[in-house]
Every structure is written in structure tokens, then in C-alpha cells.
Amino acid sequence: MSQLEPSGSRSLDPHLxxxxxxxxxxxxxxxxxxxAVASRPEVVSLAGGMPNLTALPLDTLSTQVAxxxxxxxxxxxxxxxxxxxxELRDQICEVMSLEEIRAHPDxxxxxxxxxxALDMVTRIFCDPGDVVLAEGPSYVGALxxxxxxxxxxxxxxxxxxxxxxxxxxxALASLEAANRPVxxxxxxxxFHNPAGVTMAVARRAEIxxxxxxxxxxxxxxxxxxxxxxxGQTYPALRSMDPDNVVYLGSxxxxxxxGLRVGWALAPHAVREKLMLAAESATxxxxxxxxxxxxxxxxxxxxxxQVKSFQSAYRERRDALLTGLDQHMPAGCSWTVPAGGFFVxxxxxxxxxxxxxxxxxxxxxxxxxxxxxxxxxxxxxxQMRLSxxxxxxxxxxxxxxxxxxxxxxxxxxxxxxGPINQRAGRGxxxxxxxxx
Amino acid sequence: xxxxxxxxxxxxxSHERDVSLRSGRRLSAALRxxxxxxxxxxxxxxxxxxxxxxxxxxVVVALHGVEGEGGSVQTVLEMLDIPYVGADSHxxxxxxxxxxxKTELARAGLATPDWVVLPHSTFRELGAKPVLxxxxxxxxxxxxxxxxxxxxxxxxxxxxDAADLPAAMVGCLAYGETVLAERYITGVEVAxxxxxxxxxxxxxxxxxxEPESGIYDYTARYTAxxxxxxxxxxxxxxxxxxxxxxxxxxxxxxxxxxxxRTDAIVAPDGTVYFLEVNSSPGLTETSLLPMAAEVAGRSLxxxxxxxxxxxxxxxx
Numbered sequence: 001m002s003q004l005e006p007s008g009s010r011s012l013d014p015h016l017x018x019x020x021x022x023x024x025x026x027x028x029x030x031x032x033x034x035x036a037v038a039s040r041p042e043v044v045s046l047a048g049g050m051p052n053l054t055a056l057p058l059d060t061l062s063t064q065v066a067x068x069x070x071x072x073x074x075x076x077x078x079x080x081x082x083x084x085x086x087e088l089r090d091q092i093c094e095v096m097s098l099e100e101i102r103a104h105p106d107x108x109x110x111x112x113x114x115x116x117a118l119d120m121v122t123r124i125f126c127d128p129g130d131v132v133l134a135e136g137p138s139y140v141g142a143l144x145x146x147x148x149x150x151x152x153x154x155x156x157x158x159x160x161x162x163x164x165x166x167x168x169x170x171a172l173a174s175l176e177a178a179n180r181p182v183x184x185x186x187x188x189x190x191f192h193n194p195a196g197v198t199m200a201v202a203r204r205a206e207i208x209x210x211x212x213x214x215x216x217x218x219x220x221x222x223x224x225x226x227x228x229x230x231g232q233t234y235p236a237l238r239s240m241d242p243d244n245v246v247y248l249g250s251x252x253x254x255x256x257x258g259l260r261v262g263w264a265l266a267p268h269a270v271r272e273k274l275m276l277a278a279e280s281a282t283x284x285x286x287x288x289x290x291x292x293x294x295x296x297x298x299x300x301x302x303x304x305q306v307k308s309f310q311s312a313y314r315e316r317r318d319a320l321l322t323g324l325d326q327h328m329p330a331g332c333s334w335t336v337p338a339g340g341f342f343v344x345x346x347x348x349x350x351x352x353x354x355x356x357x358x359x360x361x362x363x364x365x366x367x368x369x370x371x372x373x374x375x376x377x378x379x380x381x382q383m384r385l386s387x388x389x390x391x392x393x394x395x396x397x398x399x400x401x402x403x404x405x406x407x408x409x410x411x412x413x414x415x416x417g418p419i420n421q422r423a424g425r426g427x428x429x430x431x432x433x434x435x
Numbered sequence: 436x437x438x439x440x441x442x443x444x445x446x447x448x449s450h451e452r453d454v455s456l457r458s459g460r461r462l463s464a465a466l467r468x469x470x471x472x473x474x475x476x477x478x479x480x481x482x483x484x485x486x487x488x489x490x491x492x493x494v495v496v497a498l499h500g501v502e503g504e505g506g507s508v509q510t511v512l513e514m515l516d517i518p519y520v521g522a523d524s525h526x527x528x529x530x531x532x533x534x535x536x537k538t539e540l541a542r543a544g545l546a547t548p549d550w551v552v553l554p555h556s557t558f559r560e561l562g563a564k565p566v567l568x569x570x571x572x573x574x575x576x577x578x579x580x581x582x583x584x585x586x587x588x589x590x591x592x593x594x595x596d597a598a599d600l601p602a603a604m605v606g607c608l609a610y611g612e613t614v615l616a617e618r619y620i621t622g623v624e625v626a627x628x629x630x631x632x633x634x635x636x637x638x639x640x641x642x643x644x645e646p647e648s649g650i651y652d653y654t655a656r657y658t659a660x661x662x663x664x665x666x667x668x669x670x671x672x673x674x675x676x677x678x679x680x681x682x683x684x685x686x687x688x689x690x691x692x693x694x695x696r697t698d699a700i701v702a703p704d705g706t707v708y709f710l711e712v713n714s715s716p717g718l719t720e721t722s723l724l725p726m727a728a729e730v731a732g733r734s735l736x737x738x739x740x741x742x743x744x745x746x747x748x749x750x751x
Contacts, residue, residue, distance in 0.1 A: 009645075012721055013660025028657035030589060036453035040479070043448075355602075358450055358590065358609040412608055415559045416601035 021128075022148050031369070034357055038366035044398030046320075046385045047366040049193065049341050051253050055308045057300065064295050072291065080287040082279035084110025084263065088294040092263050095297075096249065099225055100239035103265050109274050110285045114223060114250040114262030118186075119145050120277040121219055121246055121264065125183045126151040131175055133185040135163050137344070137373030137382065139193045139221065142186055146375070151183070153375035160335070162199030163187055165206045172214045184217040184246075190234055191224040191340025194373050194384035198338060201234055208241045223250040223262075226306050228339035229314035243267050251293050253341075254306050259289040313341065319392035320385060323399030329406060334385075341388035344370075346381055347406060350413030353383040359408060365401040439471055441743055442491040444508060446477035449500020450610065451587050454657065458718040459497040461725070465736035466495075471743070478502050486515055493743045494519040496715055499586050503715040505531040518746040520739065522714045526690035530714045533583050533615050536689060540709050543688050545681060547709045548617040548700075549574060552583055555608050567600050570616050577619040582610040586713065588652050593619060617710075622702040624651060625668045626723040627682035628716060629695045630738055631745065636686045638679035639727035643668030659721055666730045670701060677707045685712045693742045696724055 038045045068076055083089070089105035096103055111117040118141075126132065128150035134142065136155025146153050154175065157167040168185070175182055187207075189199035199207070211218050220237040228234075238247035250262040264274055278285075296302060320343055324334055331348030347353060354369035370382025385402075387395055443466070445459020446452055463473045476485055478498055486494075494517055496503045506527035512519045522530065529535050534552040541547050551570060558566050570578065580603050581591040590610035592603045607614050628639040643665035646655040655661045667675065682697035689695075689712060696716035700708045716724040718735065725735050 009663055009665045011660050011663050016660035027654045027661065030653045033453045033587075033589070033653065033657075034450060036456070037448055037450065040448055040452070042479075352602075352605065355606045355609055361450060362610075364448075409605075409609075411559065412555065412605050415555065416563045416605055 022150050025147060031354070031357065031372075034361045035366065037361050043361065043364045043366055044390055044394050044401060045366045046387070046390070046395070046398050046402070047368050048389060049386050050389045051257050051341075052309070052312055052316075052389055053256065055305070055312060056256065057305075060300070061292070061296070064299070065292055068288070068291050068295060076288040076291050078287060080284045080290070082109075082275050082282075082284050084108065084285055085287065085290045085294065088261075088290045088297075089263075091294060091297045092249065092265075095226075095254075096236070096238075096247070096265065099222070099233050099236040101236050101247065101265070102239070103242075107265055107268060107271050109264045109266070109271055109278060110290060111262050111264060111278060112282055112285055113252060113257075113260040114221065114248040114264075115141055115145070116260075116278070116281065117248045117262055117264035117274070118142055118219070118221065119148075120274050120281065121184075121248075121266075122146060122149045122151065123277050124270070124273045125217070131180050131182045133168070133171060133182055133216070134375075135187060135192065135195070137194055137370060137379055137384075138186065138375075139188060140368070140372045142221065143373070143375050146186075154182075155374060155376065155378070156185075158192070158195055158197060160197055161203060162189060162192065162197050163203070163207060165203055165210060168207060168210050172210070172216065176214070182214070182216045184219050185211055186219045186221065187237070188221045188224075189237060190222055191227060191337055192342075193224070193340065194342050194368070194370075195344045196335040196337035196340060196342045197344075198234065204235065204237055205240060208237060208244070212241065212244050218245045219248065220245050221248045223248075223253050224340035226254055227310055227313060227341075229310055229317065230338065231307065231310060232338075238265060246270060254309065255293060255296060255302065259286075259292060261285065261289050261293045310339070313339075313388060315392055316387040316390070316395055317343070319395040320387040320399065323396045327399055327403035329403065329410060332406070341386050343385045343387065345383050345385055347383065348410060348413075349381065350418040351406065351409050352380045354380055356405065356409045360402065360405045363401045363405045365398045365405065367402065439492040439743060439747065440474070440489070441466060441471050442474045442476050442486070442489070442494045443497050444476055444478055444482070444494060444503070445497040446479075447498045447500060447502040448478070449498070449502055450585070450589050451499035454587055454717060454719060455497055455499045455503065457720070458499065458722065461720065462495060462497050462718045462735065462739060465734065466739055466743075467736075469734070469736035469740045471736075471740060478508060483511065483515075486512075486517060490517065492518070493746045495739060495743065496521050497718060499715055499717065501531065501584060504586065504713065505584065516750065518750045520693050520742045520746045522689075522691040522693070522695070526692065527714050529689045530691060530695070530712045531584055533581065533711050536685070536712055537709070539688055540685055543684065545684060545688075545709050546706050548579070548620050550615060550617045552613060552615050554613040556612075558604070563601060563604075567597070567604070571597050571600070574616055574618045579617040579619050580604065580607045581615045581617070582607055583613040583615045585610050587717070588656060591652065593650055620700045620702055620708050622700040622708070623668065623670065625670070625678050625699050625701060626727075627678050627697050627699065628724040628727045629682050629686040629691075629697065630728075630742070631693050632741065636683050638682045639724070639731045640667035641670065641675060641678045641682075642666045642723045642726050643670070644723075657719070657721055662721075664723075664726055666726050668701075671705075674701050674705055674707065677701075677705070681707050681709055682712075685709060693745065694724075694738075 089108040238245040247265040334345040368384045370379030506524035509524035624644040625641040645663040698710040
């Protein structure tokens with residue numbers, strides 16, 4: 001055996017004691033490890049929310065990008081304004097007009113995806129311990145942002161018409177009684193991620209009025225609004241209450257997610273702060289990417305392209321719903337989205353979707369457990385199923401595999417008794433259990 | 436040596452794909468740093484064509500999980516007569532199946548925590564409660580639950596309260612059909628890498644593992660800083676010698692070859708309990724073999740370059 005000099009103790013991270021409290025949750029996890037397998041083609045991934053880009057005119061885009069750099073390279077490859085390019089902001093206003101928003105381009109701030117816009121909004125409004133209201137369930141990326149700023153998320157129930165106004169009233173009343181002011185309501189009104197439901201138009205004015213009367217700002221995140229399968233759009237909350245809504249938009253689902261171009265539309269005073277916050281984060285959004293989007297909007301039939309996306313996603317949704325109808329065991333229920341990317345499924349009592357994930361990955365199918373979409377640990381009986389990326393045939397195969405996984409897990413539940421009753425974690429906010 | 440072409444296999448479809456990719460990347464960089472030509476290949480449907488077409492001088496299996504440690508890739512390499520680093524397919528299977536490894540080492544007189552192995556079907560057919568009660572009667576609490584074939588602590592849990600057993604069983608059985616339940620031993624947790632050279636298998640300095648949470652689970656393993664390591668382990672000379680002997684004995688008794696890593700617990704009375712052995716040790720930034728190698732004054736590249744030479748010589 002080797003004779004060695006002792007080297008003593010060591011931590012592999014000498015900075016461990018220096019991290020901010022908000023970094024506490026940034027650790028390796030089994031779930032993340034399992035998703036590494038989901039990226040392999042053998043696995044039918046119903047997990048990720050990657051847009052399907054196969055219909056994009058790549059040859060045309062390639063020529064346009066080359067032309068941009070050739071003719072306008074000195075602008076495209078240079079720093080720009082934190083506000084975003086004026087021509088693109090004009091075009092963004094035209095895009096938003098499809099959902100009845102009348103806006104001035106000066107009130108638009110272009111961001112690196114709408115995720116950055118959400119980060120900026122949270123940065124300028126939330127101190128640690130502040131309360132943010134969000135639908136239960138809510139977008140996992142938003143929950144991550146709120147956690148990063150140490151805001152406390154209080155979930156508000158949904159049903160098949162989206163956020164429930166009465167639940168919002170109750171949440172606000174109990175928070176006010178506890179002397180806990182709410183900074184904003186974060187909502188995804190259209191084709192919700194992950195719930196798949198859409199806020200009924202009749203509810204929108206009521207929800208806005210509740211927020212206004214309680215002096216709560218509304219942050220409207222609307223990445224899927226143009227992806228209704230019948231082409232229908234809904235009036236944006238921003239169109240109904242311009243002074244009390246910050247609207248977040250994105251080209252990630254209607255054009256190209258990889259360009260990371262999104263925006264915030266905010267009341268003037270908020271917009272000024274957003275711009276300063278954005279400047280300190282990135283100086284400016286990428287000029288080249290903004291110019292690619294702008295050129296695409298100006299020269300391509302982008303509305304026709306969105307229609308082809310709608311058609312492709314409708315076909316995939318139908319494949320998923322048909323598969324669920326055919327294969328899922330009794331006791332399962334799911335939402336029926338009229339647009340967007342996601343179905344939210346509730347499984348029979350006794351099954352914990354997070355605990356089941358390794359079995360699913362072994363069976364070469366992946367989903368996201370519902371627990372990821374709640375800040376309070378709820379959601380163990382739910383899962384998000386994405387239909388945006390795989391082909392309809394692969395979706396059908398994925399559902400078949402998932403049904404077999406669920407059957408095996410139900411057998412375990414029968415053997416060992418209901419498992420997800422054990423935790424008693426967090427408030428029991430009901431998910432949208434609406435078959 | 437430098438004209439050897441080596442293929443490092445990593446990735447695969449096991450639950451440890453992410454760990455394996457990181458092991459493969461780190462090993463490949465280490466081998467390139469000592470002058471070897473290295474290709475990094477995933478274990479996918481193109482692998483056999485690649486192996487046949489390129490016929491590397493040697494393969495290093497940095498796959499974890501059943502593909503890399505359960506003997507399946509080794510069987511393929513044996514069919515193709517391609518030299519590779521590590522144990523042959525039969526020995527891999529013995530080591531990968533934790534109950535088999537424990538049984539063989541217990542028969543040879545090594546201490547290992549008392550254990551029972553039960554498939555889901557037993558609980559289903561005999562009723563979960565009486566079987567779980569019998570497990571508690573036999574092994575006591577706390578109890579360690581692990582899938583019988585798994586790595587990186589995936590699915591492993593310490594159960595301290597009988598009421599938590601059903602949930603822990605469900606979590607564990609999501610990784611496989613059979614559970615290995617062990618008596619929980621309190622003590623100093625160590626990992627000992629064994630590397631073969633001209634003098635046979637030699638133990639590198641033991642690495643003592645001290646997780647901040649008290650449990651060396653997946654998060655503690657792969658989040659830098661959540662575990663403190665002491666190399667060599669803070670053991671008295673007699674215990675240090677014993678853990679080295681146990682690791683070399685496990686390597687020999689299971690018929691392992693080239694490299695292995697044994698995990699063990701040193702109880703307060705000095706007894707060294709064998710837990711499990713790994714025939715394809717992790718080589719990530721937070722893995723234990725590279726730490727032991729560093730303290731032994733050897734680089735990862737040097738160690739594996741020697742092992743590659745041995746693998747090539749074996750078939751010449």
C-alpha cells in the first residue's frame with residue numbers, strides 16, 4: 001500500500017459559507033439527473049416544453065441572417081439600447097393588438113426572453129418575505145424566480161375556467177388579516193402552463209377589479225395566447241386595465257425560443273425601473289436576435305406560420321387526449337386544453353408522481369411531477385404532460401408506456417397503502433382536477 | 436503509449452446517465468492530458484457500428500448503472516474482442532448485484548451489515564404490514580433501504596420510523612423490483628479505491644465521507660460543498676489498515692480487475708463493515724477515486740493510462 005502524507009480535510013466548495021441565502025436550494029437532485037435520460041431519443045419525453053420548430057422556414061431564415069450581418073453587421077453585432085430596438089417595439093405593439101392591447105412602443109421593454117422580464121419585475125417589486133400570489137399550480141420557472149428573490153408564494157385555486165375569483169378574494173382577505181401585503185398576482189390566463197386551462201373572459205374583469213380594489217398589481221404572462229387551436233384569441237388583461245397590469249410576452253412559442261427575445265409592457269413608471277434593472281442585468285438585449293425577429297415579422301407571413309403551429313399542436317394534443325382516453329386507468333382525470341402545450345393530469349389516490357418518475361424513465365417515458373409547480377409541496381398526485389415536441393405517433397407510444405407505469409405504481413400503492421397522504425405538506429390547495 | 440486510440444464510453448440510458456457523462460468527460464480530459472487519443476462515445480444504437488468500424492485499441496467504460504456496472508457492455512466488448520479496462524462481465528454482475536456481493540464477502544468472513552432481500556411480490560402476496568414488521572424485528576431501526584441493483588444512492592433511504600417504511604419502500608421500488616434492507620450501522624463512512632499494478636491490487640488512501648446533512652445521498656454526493664472529505668480518513672492505523680484490506684479482499688473475492696471502489700463503515704468498535712463495491716467508479720469532480728488518487732500522488736490520467744496498457748497487454 002502507498003505511504004502517504006496526510007492532506008487533511010477538504011470541502012469541494014471553499015465558498016460554501018459565502019453564498020447568499022437564496023442559493024440554498026441550488027443543489028443537485030435526483031429528478032434533474034433523471035431528466036438527463038429524458039433527452040435521449042429512446043425516451044418519449046412528455047416532460048419538456050420545447051416548441052416544435054420543424055415547420056420554420058430555415059432556408060429563408062438562413063439567407064436573411066446572412067444578409068443582416070452582411071448589410072447591417074455593424075449594428076447587429078454592436079451594443080444597443082436597454083429599451084430594445086424601436087422598430088421591433090413597434091412590431092411588438094402590432095402583435096399585442098391581436099389580443100386587443102393598445103400600447104405605445106415606448107412602454108415596451110425588450111428582454112432576453114420573457115423569463116428575464118419576470119425576473120426584472122420580481123427584482124423591482126419583491127423584498128425577501130414579500131408575498132406573491134400565483135395560480136395553483138403555476139409555471140415552474142416563475143416559482144424559481146420568486147424563490148430566487150425569497151418571495152413567499154401563496155397559491156390561488158383554479159378550476160376549468162382558470163383562476164377562481166372567490167379564492168382570490170379569500171386569499172387576499174386572509175393575507176390582509178395577517179398583515180401581509182401582497183406585491184402582485186402572477187397569472188397565465190391563456191392555455192395555462194402547466195394546467196392547460198384558460199381564464200374565462202367573463203372572469204377577467206372581476207379578477208382585475210379584485211386586484212385593483214386590494215391595490216395588488218397584476219403580472220400577466222402570456223406566451224401561449226396566439227396558440228389557440230381554433231385560432232381564437234382572448235382579450236388580454238392588459239387591454240382591460242392598462243394602469244395596473246404588467247404584461248409579459250415572448251416570441252419563443254410563436255417564432256424561435258433559441259433567440260431569447262421577449263418583452264414587458266408596463267405602465268410608464270414601472271417601465272422606467274424595468275429598463276434600469278434590465279440594464280444592470282444584461283446592458284441590452286442582443287441586437288442581432290432582435291433584428292432577426294424584426295426582419296422575420298416584416299418579411300414573413302408570420303401569422304400564417306402561427307396558424308401552422310396551431311394546427312401541429314392541435315394534432316399533437318388530440319393524439320395525447322386520445323391516448324389518455326384509451327389507456328389510462330380509472331381514477332385518472334385530465335384537463336382538455338384549447339391551446340398551448342400542456343395537459344394536467346391527476347392520478348388515482350395513493351400514487352406519488354414524483355416517486356414514480358424513476359419507473360417511468362426505466363420504461364422510456366418522461367413527465368414532470370406536479371410537485372414542481374407548487375411552492376408548497378402540493379401536487380404529488382398530479383403531473384404535467386407536454387404534447388408540443390414529440391410526433392403524434394410518439395405521443396401515442398408515450399401514453400401507452402405511461403399507462404403501464406401507472407398500472408405498476410397502482411399495484412405498489414395497493415401493496416403498501418396510500419403514500420401521498422403521508423406528507424401533509426403545505427396548504428391543501430386543490431389543483432384543476434377537471435376531466 | 437501515446438499512439439493508442441482509446442474510446443471512453445459514457446452516458447447510456449441508466450438513471451445515472453448524467454453522472455456517467457460527467458465521469459466520461461473528466462476521464463477523457465485526463466487521458467488526453469497524458470497524450471492519448473480519445474473518442475467519447477455514448478452507449479446507444481450506433482455504438483456497435485462505431486466499435487466495429489473504428490476498433491479502438493482499448494475501451495474505458497465510464498458508464499454507470501446496469502450498462503456499465505452490470506456486465507452488459509463488457510459482454511459486448513468481449514464478443515468483439517476489444518480490450519477494455521475493468522472487470523469482466525461475470526465479475527461485474529457479481530459486484531453490481533449488492534446481495535450477491537454481500538453474500539460472497541460474508542461467506543469469506545468479512546463483516547457486512549445484516550440484511551434481507553425482498554421483491555415487491557413478497558409484500559404483495561404476504562401482505563406488506565407483516566413483512567415490514569418482520570423486517571423491523573430482524574434489522575431494527577434505523578434501517579437502510581436500497582434497490583438491490585443501483586448506484587449513486589438513487590432510491591436509497593435511511594428509515595428511522597416504522598411509519599415511514601411504506602413510503603420508503605415505494606420510493607425504492609421505483610428503481611427496481613427488489614429491495615435490499617440493511618441494518619443501519621453508525622460509524623465513519625469511507626470509500627477505498629483499489630487500483631491494480633504490477634504488484635497486484637493496491638488500495639489508495641481511504642476517503643472519509645462526512646456529509647453536512649448526515650446522509651450521503653444523491654444531493655450530498657453531487658453538490659460540491661455539501662460533503663466534507665478527509666483523505667486519508669481520520670482512522671487509527673489499525674482501522675486504516677483494515678479498511679484497505681477489506682477493499683482489496685472485496686476486489687479479489689469478487690474477481691474484479693484493474694480498478695474498483697469499496698464503500699464501508701467503520702463502527703466505533705473498530706469493525707469494518709463492507710457495504711458495496713463499484714466496478715466502474717465515479718470520476719466526476721465530486722467523486723472519490725480522483726480524490727484518493729490525488730492524495731496518493733497520482734493523476735487520474737496516469738492511473739487510467741496504466742490500466743489501458745494492462746488491458747491492451749492482456750489480449751496480446
